[in-house]
Amino acid sequence: MVNKSTNLEEYIDSFIEDSNLQEVIRSISIACKTISNSVRLAGINDLLGKTGDINVQGEKVEKLDEFANNTLINQLSKSKKVFMMGSEEIESIILPQPENPNGEYVVVFDPLDGSSNIDVSISIGTIFAIYKKINSDPQDVDNLLQKGNQILASGYAVYGSSTVLCLSIINKTSLFTLSGDQEFFLTSENIVHGDSKVYSINESNWNKFTDENKLWVNKLRSEEFGKYTARYVGSLVADFHRNLIKGGVFAYPADPKSGIGRLRLIYECNPLAFIAKQSKGRATDESEDILDIKPTALHQRVGLYIGGEEEINLREKLI
Numbered sequence: 023m024v025n026k027s028t029n030l031e032e033y034i035d036s037f038i039e040d041s042n043l044q045e046v047i048r049s050i051s052i053a054c055k056t057i058s059n060s061v062r063l064a065g066i067n068d069l070l071g072k073t074g075d076i077n078v079q080g081e082k083v084e085k086l087d088e089f090a091n092n093t094l095i096n097q098l099s100k101s102k103k104v105f106m107m108g109s110e111e112i113e114s115i116i117l118p119q120p121e122n123p124n125g126e127y128v129v130v131f132d133p134l135d136g137s138s139n140i141d142v143s144i145s146i147g148t149i150f151a152i153y154k155k156i157n158s159d160p161q162d163v164d165n166l167l168q169k170g171n172q173i174l175a176s177g178y179a180v181y182g183s184s185t186v187l188c189l190s191i192i193n194k195t196s197l198f199t200l201s202g203d204q205e206f207f208l209t210s211e212n213i214v215h216g217d218s219k220v221y222s223i224n225e226s227n228w229n230k231f232t233d234e235n236k237l238w239v240n241k242l243r244s245e246e247f248g249k250y251t252a253r254y255v256g257s258l259v260a261d262f263h264r265n266l267i268k269g270g271v272f273a274y275p276a277d278p279k280s281g282i283g284r285l286r287l288i289y290e291c292n293p294l295a296f297i298a299k300q301s302k303g304r305a306t307d308e309s310e311d312i313l314d315i316k317p318t319a320l321h322q323r324v325g326l327y328i329g330g331e332e333e334i335n336l337r338e339k340l341i
């Protein structure tokens with residue numbers, strides 16, 4: 023039973039023993055509040071549009087991407103608990119300023135997922151995951167190249183019709199809603215994937231789909247397994263959030279020729295795959311569990327199939 027007066031602070035105090043980990047989560051939540059406010063007022067505060075820079079992905083950087091990235095780095099630096107960070111927006115290792123050799127935690131994030139939706143007031147969000155460092159070498163990228171199954175906690179904030187923070191830790195995934203007084207209150211606890219019949223796929227890529235994927239999507243469209251409908255926001259974080267709550271499956275297959283996907287393993291796929299796993303869901307890249315893939319590069323892109331366990335199993339049965 024959700025106690026609607028429990029705030030995030032009380033929640034993390036009640037079952038996370040490590041006060042350093044608590045502080046990391048607190049810092050991320052503060053950054054998400056700041057980002058949420060800036061997203062809501064972007065048009066007024068001249069935060070829409072591009073900075074003129076190109077990021078490591080070769081994409082034009084949005085002003086809000088840059089703002090969100092700096093906000094997370096500054097807030098996590100202030101926590102004094104973080105050893106190293108990795109961001110979708112930055113090419114290599116990020117160290118807190120001042121450096122913190124005694125910090126134990128490594129945090130990775132996509133500061134603002136769904137960049138193409140920023141200027142049109144459609145839901146976007148922040149995705150993050152927290153790991154323990156594996157060694158104390160501040161130049162060792164292996165601290166960031168950890169498998170998703172090493173994640174201690176992950177989550178996201180979605181800046182939608184309300185701002186909701188999802189936190190997944192110790193077999194428990196909960197949702198917090200940001201109040202008018204800028205406090206995150208617990209609004210759903212122990213959530214599990216819903217069972218609506220939804221598929222979320224950019225079907226404009228149909229001509230690049232493998233025969234297996236064409237067969238799968240055609241079966242979903244055929245009503246043989248219930249009446250599926252399509253929902254695709256174009257912000258992974260929002261598509262995942264909807265499917266987690268209501269039910270559904272999201273897929274962004276890898277290009278069959280190159281084997282490379284659109285979404286980033288470390289900053290997008292792993293954090294969400296961890297949440298899925300803890301919420302009766304699953305995520306694969308088609309051949310293996312996303313959480314079992316050993317990253318070989320910071321900005322590695324993979325195919326992603328993520329949703330309720332039954333949805334992912336159904337695809338595997340059909341192809």
Ligand code: AHM
Nearest residue numbers: 134135136137138224256257258259
């Ligand atoms: P971003 O992190 O630069 O916003 O890119 C990732 C986004 C995802 O949020 C979304 O699922 C996908 O790219 C949409 O891609 P497409 O426009 O090809 O459908």
Ligand code: MG
Nearest residue numbers: 132135136290
């Ligand atoms: Mg993204």
